[in-house]
Amino acid sequence: MDLVLGIDVGSVSTNLILLDLAGEPYLTPLYLRTQGRPIAVLQQGLALLEEQLSSGDRICGVGTTGSARFLAGVLTGADIIKNEITAHAVAALRIVPDARTILEIGGQDSKIIILRDGIVVDFAMNTVCAAGTGSFLDQQAFRLNLSIEEFGALALEAANPVRIAGRCTVFAESDMIHKQQMGHALPDIIAGLCEALVRNYLNNVGKGKEVLPPVVFQGGVAANFGMRAAFEKVLKTEIIIPPYYNVMGAYGAALLAREYVKEKGQTNFRGFQVANLQYQPWSFECKGCSNRCEIIEIREGKQVLARWGDRCGRWGTSVGEAEEVKSIS
Amino acid sequence: MRITYPHMGNLYIVIRALLTSLGLELVLPPPTSNRTVELGVRYAPEFACFPLKLNLGNFLEARELGADTILMAGGVGPCRFGYYAQVQREILEDLGIKMEMVVLEPPDTNWGELKDKIRYLLGDRSWWELVKAIRFAWYKARAVDLVEERVLYLRPRVVQPLELENKYREILHRIDEAPDKRELDRIVKNFFNFSQRLPRKSGSFLRAGLVGEIFTVLEPFANYDLERRLGLLGVEVTRSIFLSGWINEHLFRGLLRVKGTKHAKKLAAPYLNSFVGGHGRETVGSTVDFARQDYDGVIQVAPFTCMPEIVAHSVLPAVTKDYGIPTLTFYLDEQSGEAGIQTRLEAFVDLMAARRERMRKENR
Numbered sequence: 216m217d218l219v220l221g222i223d224v225g226s227v228s229t230n231l232i233l234l235d236l237a238g239e240p241y242l243t244p245l246y247l248r249t250q251g252r253p254i255a256v257l258q259q260g261l262a263l264l265e266e267q268l269s270s271g272d273r274i275c276g277v278g279t280t281g282s283a284r285f286l287a288g289v290l291t292g293a294d295i296i297k298n299e300i301t302a303h304a305v306a307a308l309r310i311v312p313d314a315r316t317i318l319e320i321g322g323q324d325s326k327i328i329i330l331r332d333g334i335v336v337d338f339a340m341n342t343v344c345a346a347g348t349g350s351f352l353d354q355q356a357f358r359l360n361l362s363i364e365e366f367g368a369l370a371l372e373a374a375n376p377v378r379i380a381g382r383c384t385v386f387a388e389s390d391m392i393h394k395q396q397m398g399h400a401l402p403d404i405i406a407g408l409c410e411a412l413v414r415n416y417l418n419n420v421g422k423g424k425e426v427l428p429p430v431v432f433q434g435g436v437a438a439n440f441g442m443r444a445a446f447e448k449v450l451k452t453e454i455i456i457p458p459y460y461n462v463m464g465a466y467g468a469a470l471l472a473r474e475y476v477k478e479k480g481q482t483n484f485r486g487f488q489v490a491n492l493q494y495q496p497w498s499f500e501c502k503g504c505s506n507r508c509e510i511i512e513i514r515e516g517k518q519v520l521a522r523w524g525d526r527c528g529r530w531g532t533s534v535g536e537a538e539e540v541k542s543i544s
Numbered sequence: 545m546r547i548t549y550p551h552m553g554n555l556y557i558v559i560r561a562l563l564t565s566l567g568l569e570l571v572l573p574p575p576t577s578n579r580t581v582e583l584g585v586r587y588a589p590e591f592a593c594f595p596l597k598l599n600l601g602n603f604l605e606a607r608e609l610g611a612d613t614i615l616m617a618g619g620v621g622p623c624r625f626g627y628y629a630q631v632q633r634e635i636l637e638d639l640g641i642k643m644e645m646v647v648l649e650p651p652d653t654n655w656g657e658l659k660d661k662i663r664y665l666l667g668d669r670s671w672w673e674l675v676k677a678i679r680f681a682w683y684k685a686r687a688v689d690l691v692e693e694r695v696l697y698l699r700p701r702v703v704q705p706l707e708l709e710n711k712y713r714e715i716l717h718r719i720d721e722a723p724d725k726r727e728l729d730r731i732v733k734n735f736f737n738f739s740q741r742l743p744r745k746s747g748s749f750l751r752a753g754l755v756g757e758i759f760t761v762l763e764p765f766a767n768y769d770l771e772r773r774l775g776l777l778g779v780e781v782t783r784s785i786f787l788s789g790w791i792n793e794h795l796f797r798g799l800l801r802v803k804g805t806k807h808a809k810k811l812a813a814p815y816l817n818s819f820v821g822g823h824g825r826e827t828v829g830s831t832v833d834f835a836r837q838d839y840d841g842v843i844q845v846a847p848f849t850c851m852p853e854i855v856a857h858s859v860l861p862a863v864t865k866d867y868g869i870p871t872l873t874f875y876l877d878e879q880s881g882e883a884g885i886q887t888r889l890e891a892f893v894d895l896m897a898a899r900r901e902r903m904r905k906e907n908r
Contacts, residue, residue: 300891334898423861505575526769528706
């Protein structure tokens with residue numbers, strides 16, 4: 216079957232999804248932990264996918280997104296490299312075509328996307344705070360010796376949520392511990408924490424934005440029942456959690472790659488052998504001008520696959536000849 | 545007297561012309577770099593805004609090169625910038641660094657004080673010499689602005705961005721060295737001829753307005769090279785503030801026919817009717833101005849914690865509602881993440897493109 220591949224390499228998770236040319240998911244999407252090693256995990260993901268494919272399957276388009284989208288794009292030979300805000304919006308619209316608000320909370324980033332009549336009209340990402348919500352919930356579940364699923368479910372049992380100071384996660388944790396030492400019940404504390412995080416998100420990320428239904432909630436944190444309930448309580452509206460809520464970035468990237476294939480009819484995909492190659496990233500300081508940019512270079516054997524980090528374009532545009540670099544740096 | 549002054553984009557070219565034609569000796573700080581940031585951040589209060597930190601870094605680096613006098617601008621009104629020169633003086637004193645600081649307040653309120661300061665700098669040179677020097681500096685400001693405007697127009701269009709950037713750097717250098725107006729005219733003409741010959745892409749290009757606090761708008765180091773990033777994403781940027789416009793309004797009382805921000809002040813009503821310091825009112829007015837000219841979007845930049853721009857930011861949704869123009873705000877300082885800036889810019893460009901596409905369909 217002809218398939219398109221969507222890849223989202225983020226700070227916490229690396230996701231891969233395959234779609235058929237009708238845009239329907241094929242096989243189960245992969246949700247892997249990036250663990251600070253995006254190249255290795257991406258290679259591992261590709262190897263896992265290849266194992267599951269049958270001989271007649273063919274990749275005819277690749278899209279990447281996430282904070283390592285350029286890296287992933289270069290390694291795989293992506294046809295399209297898209298920012299995660301656009302990718303998330305594309306995926307949400309596919310599933311909820313009349314969506315007017317997308318709440319997206321991942322490991323490190325929180326976003327709100329405002330749509331009207333099927334196009335993005337406004338968006339925001341966490342700036343000063345409301346970052347790391349997913350990682351923080353993970354960490355609290357771990358501290359309480361609960362799985363993240365149990366943690367979220369426990370919030371629903373709360374009779375009387377406790378108010379937790381949620382300006383930032385450091386304060387939230389110390390306030391949470393304080394409430395525990397006072398003897399409050401665990402469900403009340405967890406529910407309170409979820410409410411605090413939702414308050415913080417709406418005040419810092421969603422500031423001044425008009426949140427209208429249908430509201431779609433996606434990203435890894437959408438798995439958390441407590442967070443969903445807290446959003447429903449504050450926004451007083453139903454919250455839609457799409458299937459594949461945790462791989463929506465990859466989903467969107469695949470949908471965009473599908474568009475590309477329709478138009479161009481060919482792909483730059485470098486094949487699954489990418490999983491077995493050796494890559495050497497390194498960096499150096501360019502001394503060409505006062506900017507002193509840090510140039511990052513990624514090589515496969517002797518060949519330079521990509522360089523980035525330069526402001527002027529001097530390095531980014533001169534890919535291919537590994538020898539020249541040594542003499543200048 | 546070995547004078548130094550802080551960097552703000554290409555301002556150094558203009559001030560250098562002014563001071564050297566008065567026969568003053570100057571020590572230009574090295575271009576703002578990561579080292580400048582490190583020095584500034586180490587000695588400045590954490591919640592002071594980014595310009596103060598960079599200025600301070602500039603002074604310390606100039607000091608290493610032998611500067612002993614600082615030429616610094618002051619300000620009036622609610623923006624903290626007005627007392628930054630004083631704070632910087634105190635910080636330098638605490639560090640045991642002896643540098644004379646001459647603070648020039650914009651002459652909007654007090655001409656007498658400014659006159660004394662200038663008299664001090666002039667020594668026994670005549671006022672006529674000052675007039676000639678200002679005129680020469682003015683020509684340089686115009687030359688720089690004409691070239692910058694052209695570069696902003698060309699960036700999304702050229703096939704070889706690197707060629708344009710190299711030429712731009714070269715032209716700035718030549719403007720800096722030019723000894724008289726005739727040479728300046730020749731350089732600018734030469735650049736325009738060169739730009740005619742550059743191979744270009746075809747098609748239509750998105751247009752974004754750039755508004756906000758003057759330092760972060762004009763200093764590419766402070767705004768993480770926003771204009772170039774946008775250019776590479778295929779967006780033509782129009783700045784709301786240029787150096788010559790500012791000089792014309794504050795020094796020449798708006799006598800010359802150069803586009804400035806006066807009209808923006810009027811356009812800010814009814815959204816923002818009072819002076820909130822800095823360029824807060826101009827930010828709102830310029831956004832309205834861009835909206836009326838059918839721009840695809842407006843990007844606001846400001847230092848983190850900048851009060852006038854926060855006021856403007858909170859007013860912008862009303863402008864968006866009335867005119868349908870999308871806006872994006874960046875608060876910048878040494879902690880800003882480059883990846884986040886790039887992601888937001890790319891998403892904003894997608895948003896502008898989708899909006900334009902929809903408007904095209906509706907008009908058909």
